[in-house]
Structure formats: C-alpha cells, structure tokens
Amino acid sequence: MRPARALIDLAALRHNYRLARQRHGGRALAVVKANAYGHGAVACARALAAEADGFAVAFLEEALELRAAGITQPILLLEGVFAASELDAVLRHELWTVVHHEEQLRMIEATPLARPLTVWLKVNSGMNRAGFLPEAIDAAWQRLSASGKAGEITLMSHFARADEPQVITTAEQVARFDAATAHLPGARSLANSAALLGWPQAHRDWARPGILLYGADPLPDEGHGLQPVMTLESAVMAVREIAEGAPLGYGARFVAPRPTRVGLVALGYADGYPRVVPDGTPVAVDEIRTRIIGRVSMDMLTVDLTDLPEAGIGSRVELWGRNIPVNRVAAAAGTIAYELLCNVKRVRFEYLG
Numbered sequence: 001m002r003p004a005r006a007l008i009d010l011a012a013l014r015h016n017y018r019l020a021r022q023r024h025g026g027r028a029l030a031v032v033k034a035n036a037y038g039h040g041a042v043a044c045a046r047a048l049a050a051e052a053d054g055f056a057v058a059f060l061e062e063a064l065e066l067r068a069a070g071i072t073q074p075i076l077l078l079e080g081v082f083a084a085s086e087l088d089a090v091l092r093h094e095l096w097t098v099v100h101h102e103e104q105l106r107m108i109e110a111t112p113l114a115r116p117l118t119v120w121l122k123v124n125s126g127m128n129r130a131g132f133l134p135e136a137i138d139a140a141w142q143r144l145s146a147s148g149k150a151g152e153i154t155l156m157s158h159f160a161r162a163d164e165p166q167v168i169t170t171a172e173q174v175a176r177f178d179a180a181t182a183h184l185p186g187a188r189s190l191a192n193s194a195a196l197l198g199w200p201q202a203h204r205d206w207a208r209p210g211i212l213l214y215g216a217d218p219l220p221d222e223g224h225g226l227q228p229v230m231t232l233e234s235a236v237m238a239v240r241e242i243a244e245g246a247p248l249g250y251g252a253r254f255v256a257p258r259p260t261r262v263g264l265v266a267l268g269y270a271d272g273y274p275r276v277v278p279d280g281t282p283v284a285v286d287e288i289r290t291r292i293i294g295r296v297s298m299d300m301l302t303v304d305l306t307d308l309p310e311a312g313i314g315s316r317v318e319l320w321g322r323n324i325p326v327n328r329v330a331a332a333a334g335t336i337a338y339e340l341l342c343n344v345k346r347v348r349f350e351y352l353g
C-alpha cells in the first residue's frame with residue numbers, strides 16, 4: 001500500500017477548540033466548512049460534538065452532511081441560502097442562516113414558513129464583501145423583524161485584516177459595527193481566529209474560529225499554544241546517488257552542487273502538496289529536517305538525504321505537521337495554510353484520539 005497519508009489528531013482539535021473558547025469567553029461556533037478545512041467535516045464535528053456550542057459551514061449541503069451523520073448541535077450557514085426553496089430544509093433540519101444581502105431578505109419575506117428562522121444578520125463593517133452597510137442595517141433588521149419570520153436575530157460582521165496586528169482596520173471595523181448596531185437587541189459575533197487571538201476588543205457573545213482549530217496560527221507571532229491537527233506524510237520509496245552537476249527531475253530545476261543522495265518520496269501535487277515550492281522548502285525525514293530538491297511531480301517528490309546517512313527506503317517523510325509547520329510550507333508556496341489544508345486529497349486519512 002502506498003504510504004501517503006494524512007494523520008488527523010482529534011485530541012489536538014479538541015485542545016485547540018478549548019483554548020479558543022477559553023481565550024474568547026462566551027460561546028464558539030467551530031467552523032467546519034470546506035470539509036473542515038480538508039480534515040474531514042464529519043470526523044471533526046463528531047470529535048467536538050460533546051463540547052462545541054455549535055458549528056458553522058458555508059452552505060446547506062455541507063450542513064446536511066453533518067445532520068445525516070447525527071450531529072445535533074446548532075449549525076450556521078455562513079453564506080446563507082441561495083434560493084427560497086432552501087428555507088424549508090433550513091427549518092426542517094434546525095439550521096441557522098446568515099442573511100447578508102437584500103436578495104436573501106426578499107426570499108424570507110416572500111416565503112411562507114412553518115416556524116421562525118434563527119438568523120445571523122451580517123453587517124458590512126468595512127470588508128465590502130458581504131453584509132448590509134452600517135447605514136442599511138437598521139432597515140434590514142426592521143424588515144426581518146416585521147416579517148415575523150425571524151426568531152432570534154444575532155448581529156455579525158467579518159474582518160478583512162485581523163491577521164495583521166499593526167493595522168488599524170480591525171479596530172475601525174469594530175467601531176463601525178458598534179455604532180451601527182448599538183440600539184439593536186440580540187447577541188453579537190465578530191471574531192474569526194485571528195481576531196479571537198489578536199483583538200480582544202472584538203470578543204462578543206459568539207466567536208467563529210476556523211483555522212486555529214486545525215492548529216495553524218493565523219498571526220505572525222504564532223505563540224498561542226495551538227497544536228497542529230494534520231500531519232501530511234509519506235515515505236522514501238527509492239534512493240539514488242547523483243553526481244555533482246547532474247540534473248534532477250522535471251525542467252532540471254535542481255542541479256546537484258555536490259554528489260547528492262536523493263530520496264524519492266511517494267507524494268506529489270495530485271495529493272495536494274503545492275507544486276510551486278522552491279528547492280530548499282523544509283521537510284522532515286525520520287524527524288530530521290531536510291529539504292525538497294527538484295520540482296514536485298504529480299505522484300512523487302524528491303528530498304535531499306546527503307546529510308542523513310541513516311535515512312533510506314521506508315524512512316518516514318513529514319511534509320507538514322509537528323516538525324514542519326504548515327505555515328512554513330504555505331509561505332514557501334506563496335499562499336496560506338488554509339489553501340494547503342483544503343487541497344489535501346487522494347491520500348489515506350487516519351484519525352487518532
């Protein structure tokens with residue numbers, strides 16, 4: 001059997017959720033959209049079910065997968081509904097829905113409903129991606145309320161730059177949100193992972209941590225005690241010595257500057273490892289740090305074993321996990337940990353804890 005696998009540490013997931021909840025105070029929706037950032041939504045939701053106040057997903061089908069798996073906690077649809085016909089399922093499955101746009105408001109007004117919905121009404125406090133502008137939020141709230149189709153209305157907003165501690169934008173968004181909603185009743189929710197860790201003034205009734213649950217710290221200082229949940233690993237399947245000056249792999253991007261011992265690893269970009277990483281990107285072989293050399297191919301990649309004489313066929317290779325932070329690989333690939341984690345596929349998933 002091919003040794004490529006993603007080990008998912010569910011005890012680490014619970015540790016990170018507890019840390020988030022404690023740091024924020026109040027309640028926390030565990031964000032498990034996009035298949036729990038690539039970790040497996042059902043397994044992650046089940047692992048948190050005993051303690052999570054609720055879950056958040058992007059859209060209805062993601063929520064239905066959790067309900068079908070027996071998850072009974074509240075589940076919020078972060079994108080809300082795409083058609084009025086989804087509102088019936090929202091009620092039937094006791095889901096909560098975001099209302100972030102005029103059109104969604106109209107759908108609710110126009111659709112007969114058996115019971116009131118639990119709505120999270122979204123304020124655009126400066127990100128300008130989704131939500132009602134501060135000057136429009138009162139009218140939206142009044143329309144929802146007058147429709148008789150919303151029970152509880154929670155007020156929410158989302159930050160554009162909470163992962164940049166030196167940038168004033170987050171404080172400005174909080175102030176804009178507060179000014180626009182001060183006269184309205186109901187619970188509030190502002191903080192994603194970065195705001196939860198870095199912006200205490202954004203803490204309200206509910207937090208919405210995502211990436212931090214999976215142990216990738218969104219802030220540059222990274223000193224928050226998170227535990228990585230996914231270890232992406234495989235093994236060395238062949239070893240060869242190449243002479244000084246010999247090219248390695250596609251495009252001969254790497255040319256050996258000295259006699260080089262190359263380990264061939266059974267994992268490639270078809271498994272979700274980024275093709276764009278340069279020579280020198282860190283990997284760990286039998287827990288010892290070394291580097292990628294040569295271009296990543298579809299099913300394989302190559303690592304430098306020259307200074308690891310003990311390593312050979314069967315040696316365990318960690319692409320990211322406890323030895324190699326996924327943030328480090330993301331930086332090498334010019335992207336963020338979110339994207340790398342969401343992209344993992346084809347490998348076997350094994351759950352621990």
Ligand SMILES: *Cc1c(COP(=O)(O)O)cnc(C)c1O
Pocket residue numbers: 031033078158191192193194208209210211212218
């Ligand atoms: C995805 C998402 C989150 C979680 O964000 P993280 O940065 O992963 O913590 C929170 N709120 C909304 C609206 C989201 O779309």
